Amino acid sequence: MGKPEHFPSETIKPVISKAELVRRVSAVLPAESLLYDEEELKPYECDGLSAYRKLPLAVALPETEDQIRAVLKICHEGRVPVVFRGAGTGLSGGALPYEHGLLLGLSKLKRILEIDPVARMARVQPGVRNAAISEAAAQYGLYYAPDPSSQIACSIGGNVAENSGGVHCLKYGLTVNNIMKVRFVTIDGELLEIGGDGLDAPGYDLLALITGSEGLLGVVTEITVKLLPSPVKAQVVLAAFDDVGKAGQAVADIIAARIIPAGLEMMDKKATGAVEQFIGAGYPLDAEAILLCESDGSEEEVESEIARITEVLKAAGATQIRVSQNEAERLKLWAGRKSAFPAVGRILPDYFCLDGTIPRKQLANVLKRIGEMQDTFNLQCANVFHAGDGNLHPLVMFDANDDDQLHRAEQYGAAILELCVEVGGTITGEHGVGIEKINQMCVQFRTPELNTFHSIKHAFDEHGLLNPGKAVPTLQRCAEFGAMHVHRGEEKFPDLPRF
Amino acid sequence: MSDPLQQFQEKIRSAAANKAPLRIRGSGSKDFYGVKLEGDVLDTRGYSGIVDYEPTELVFTARAGTPLREVEAALAEKGQMLPFEPPHFGPDATFGGCIASGFSGPRRAYHGAVRDFVLGVRSLNAAGEDLQFGGQVMKNVAGYDVSRLLTGSFGTLGLILEVSVKVLPIPDDERTLRLEMNETAAIETMNRCAGQPLPLSATCFTDNSLYIRLSGAASAVSAARKQLGGETIDGKTFWQSVREQTHPFFSNPGTLWRLSMKSTAAPLTLGPTLIEWNGSLRWISGEGDLENRQAVASKAGGYATLFRAQTRPKAIQYLSPAMMALQKKIKQALDPEGLFGPHRLHAEF
Known part of the structure; x- marks a missing residue:
């Protein structure tokens, strides 16, 4: 159980009772889509940040956009706070329930609605797993680029809410750079299309504004993502260094050589040591730091880039260099990096x-x-x-x-x-x-910036019902928790x- | 005399006190765009200079008044570039104007738009307060993405002071191919190529010719050239003319329409057409009305903009009532008194 000071300091209490909320929501959802017994609520008490747990008043698991709109309208009228939840894998507690509020889960909206291989886009529901998009697009030689490490479980709706990245974002960008359009529902149940099937949309860039807004501005009910042609080839170079500073300099040297690798990861000695004991990826144990540098693209691109990367790493003083010779070896080298946390x-x-x-x-x-x-x-x-x-x-x-x-x-x-x-x-x-x-957040931003955030929040959600107490602290909170x-x-x- | 930043703050505060709107402006190279030009000019050019640039960080920071040509020259000197290839539309275009307009050039469909590369913005709000959003790092999810909200806002949400952008290396090799074909075949070819791992960096259809630019490692460019065929031409001049709209297509008299839509949309038959961005950007020249153009674009999942006209238009874009209401709320959130560039983008605010 987390310390009380980490829970929202704001108190928003609904004007309707739990019983009334359940009665009203029951009228717009199938019986199995509304949970309100404590036992049923338990699995939703936390997300990937399990140190903090709270039970919501109820959990709604709508199956359609119309149901989402109807539920939000009820919450808006009854001034009931709402926290959205995708797959619940987030690491910052964004989907931690609010005790006086409703938790609205998107997990039942998990259909891939359309893949247009010629226009290179996929239209999906928010509960679709990140990895499922690339799996479905693979038959057309296409994939969805952002690959957060939890991609086998995390949902695309959650990715939009968090602006998720991944190992390949230096070259291919974050979620915000790889989505084209969303259907977006505001707290009053209003539906908007933001973005478009082209590369931009008229007016202020609301697609960028809502991406990464952590469920404070509204909820996405459908997402159109950009698909990219799958690279023909990928190879990874492992380089060992006897000094962390040298490894850091090697990264700068690669960029200075005008190379943008598909992935460029570093681990220090403690991390590689832990990994070797755990899965044996073949990392050198005496190195102070290792780099993994990946190149992807056409045969020609990869061949020439790997040669240049190897040259730069040698010149930067790598004590050992290994280039993956086949896909199995490449995956093994990555497996070590990917298992660093466990x-x-x-x-x-x-x-x-x-x-x-x-x-x-x-x-x-x-x-x-x-x-x-x-x-x-x-x-x-x-x-x-x-x-x-x-x-x-x-x-x-x-x-x-x-x-x-x-x-x-x-x-x-x-x-x-x-x-x-x-x-x-x-x-x-x-x-x-x-x-x-x-x-x-109180350390990173000053009062005028926080005020700007609050004004934006107010424009979407004037009663502050969406995900209260998350992402943007109140000025009062910052004063209280100066340290x-x-x-x-x-x-x-x-x-x-x-x- | 106080420093330029203080002058800006004083100007904003006195404008706010007098309820006299301001028009934020660099060299005025994008003055042609928009519904109305209202308010006293606040000239950003006094606030100029590169603040920070370390090529190995891939991050470049400059003040808004810095001439765009100086920005590009400084980057080129280190073998780097602005990946969104922004049009200048005038010899003295500023960096701030480039960000505030959000206009991207031929490379946009392959690398991304201005907004995709903006990392941080320092700005003054309508109270003259100095704000910093985002920063000089590639990944930053703290707070709402106000930097991208200011990008493309045409100075209607605040005064952009300094901007940090991600930059990329200039490709080793660059070649342009010309293939003769009609519009239907060109749209089909652009989309087919974009679905393959080819080193594309620009496409354009005009005058029954499809132009394809390839950028990257020399070996990859050469392999792609063999695969695609066609005639190799002097790309620099051609792409410059598309980017800056000096190509003969853009000298057609009358109105210039910009239609953004799904890349695979069939030819529009609305008049003389130049296509970019794999088919997702269609420039149409000739008279017409916004409602009609919007209806056409909307059918293809996009929207129309009245980009250039002989006289100031009443509207340049159409927004649905719900979207207009939300956009208005955003404007009010950041500029409650309507101090910055009233009616520049919409007659409504």
């Missing part, structure tokens, strides 16, 4: 996964300071890093059964996020703010790859 979880029972992004040039400095803080807080930290785009995932290890360790781990995490902001970065690159980093509090990021799905 591997670290085997060293100590608990860890926080932080999600800061920093300017890449700060890497050596930041890793050094994170390393030094291990002594300060008397805890270990392994680092995995989407090196290409500067997104750092330090994994602070601790045992939550020991209150003092938990407390020190919270402080350690807070210090790392503060450091990310200090060097010109951000508190969250891809996991979202949710409830987890709500206090750190930073970071807390454990316990995972609900230890088997899902997180990277």
